[in-house]
Amino acid sequence: MPSLTVLGVETSCDETAAAVVRWTDGGQGPADVLSSVVASQVAAHRPYGGVVPEVAARAHVEIIDTIIAQAMDEAGLGFGQLDGVAATAGPGLVGGVMVGLSAGKAIAMAQGLPLMAVNHLEGHAVSARLAARAPYPFLLLLVSGGHCQLLAVEGIGRSRRLGTTIDDAAGEAFDKIAASLGLPYPGGPALEALAKGGQAGRFTLPRMLLGRAGCDFSFSGLKTAAARLAETVVSEAERADLAFAVQDAIADQLCERSARAMAGYVREHGAEGRLFVVAGGVAANMAVRARLQATATSHGFAFAAPPLAYCTDNAAMIALAGAERLALGLTDGWDAAARPRWPLDAEAARLQPTHVAGRKGAKA
Numbered sequence: 001m002p003s004l005t006v007l008g009v010e011t012s013c014d015e016t017a018a019a020v021v022r023w024t025d026g027g028q029g030p031a032d033v034l035s036s037v038v039a040s041q042v043a044a045h046r047p048y049g050g051v052v053p054e055v056a057a058r059a060h061v062e063i064i065d066t067i068i069a070q071a072m073d074e075a076g077l078g079f080g081q082l083d084g085v086a087a088t089a090g091p092g093l094v095g096g097v098m099v100g101l102s103a104g105k106a107i108a109m110a111q112g113l114p115l116m117a118v119n120h121l122e123g124h125a126v127s128a129r130l131a132a133r134a135p136y137p138f139l140l141l142l143v144s145g146g147h148c149q150l151l152a153v154e155g156i157g158r159s160r161r162l163g164t165t166i167d168d169a170a171g172e173a174f175d176k177i178a179a180s181l182g183l184p185y186p187g188g189p190a191l192e193a194l195a196k197g198g199q200a201g202r203f204t205l206p207r208m209l210l211g212r213a214g215c216d217f218s219f220s221g222l223k224t225a226a227a228r229l230a231e232t233v234v235s236e237a238e239r240a241d242l243a244f245a246v247q248d249a250i251a252d253q254l255c256e257r258s259a260r261a262m263a264g265y266v267r268e269h270g271a272e273g274r275l276f277v278v279a280g281g282v283a284a285n286m287a288v289r290a291r292l293q294a295t296a297t298s299h300g301f302a303f304a305a306p307p308l309a310y311c312t313d314n315a316a317m318i319a320l321a322g323a324e325r326l327a328l329g330l331t332d333g334w335d336a337a338a339r340p341r342w343p344l345d346a347e348a349a350r351l352q353p354t355h356v357a358g359r360k361g362a363k364a
């Protein structure tokens, strides 16, 4: 079977990343990751408690060439041995997206290679296929700092959104609640570590939308309630118990909404594609992941989630999405634009907008 070797570039948030992935045509995973380099900007943003777009864009510019050179070097390849170049074109912080997309275009143009302008969410959607067999179609829960969505993924470029957050993303809730507990940015991993020493029973937190129709999510009520409680906790044991309660409330909502999506998905797909994939930064949380895996099992779904390194932002997932696009002839012109917002399912976003005036929400 023919194979495609693609360089991927990712700069949509606070990670500067480049990777080389070899994908075999017709393969449903695992792909061959020849290199995956990720430079985190966490230290640069930590003093501000979150990602500062201008700081991020400048940091990407300073390091992008070095990261791409390192990825090529570790793969042991020259640009001439590539079949194409994939770069994230959105959604994300547009200054950063422009840096990676321009770098990708420059290499593709100079080498006479096809360019794939990849949707960052499509990267997360294929990320489990970097390390495991995960054939289409599958049900996807995409949970990251900017997104919280359930999608029926029929193939590359063919996703249907079943539900999305109406306010904050799950990762954003982790980060903001962690900040109110005095934990350093990014809060998700720190909150998970604190929750390990905690117990159930001391705090009761709201579970938004539970029992309601549909598969949408909401975390703002939880965020407010947890922030109020955070002001009252004094002992280390109380802090750990609150972190535990927060993680449990988030997991409850993710599981209940996913279970609903599974029921609907089974009605449409029958026995086909009973695979539940969880991707994005929050999928790195082992407690949440275990709860989601149990939900999948109890609903007759197989379960797949990427290894930790491919849960958070990386370029291997962008390279793989690019390779799958290239195999279908889905390449882009030099005029491909950087897009701050870019829903995977444009129709669902049009019919059910989550970004109406005056309302803050997820990037997609």
Ligand code: KG4
Binding pocket: 013, 143, 144, 145, 146, 147, 170, 171, 172, 174, 175, 186, 187, 188, 189, 192, 280, 281, 282, 283, 284, 285, 286, 311, 312, 313
């Ligand atoms: O996928 P990602 O790297 O970036 C986006 O596309 O948003 O996700 C980052 C998010 C952050 O909100 C971070 O706190 C969260 O994923 N995260 C976690 C964990 N590791 C990362 N949340 C909970 N537990 C973790 N272990």
Ligand code: ZN
Binding pocket: 120, 124, 144, 280, 281, 312, 313
């Ligand atoms: Zn991401």
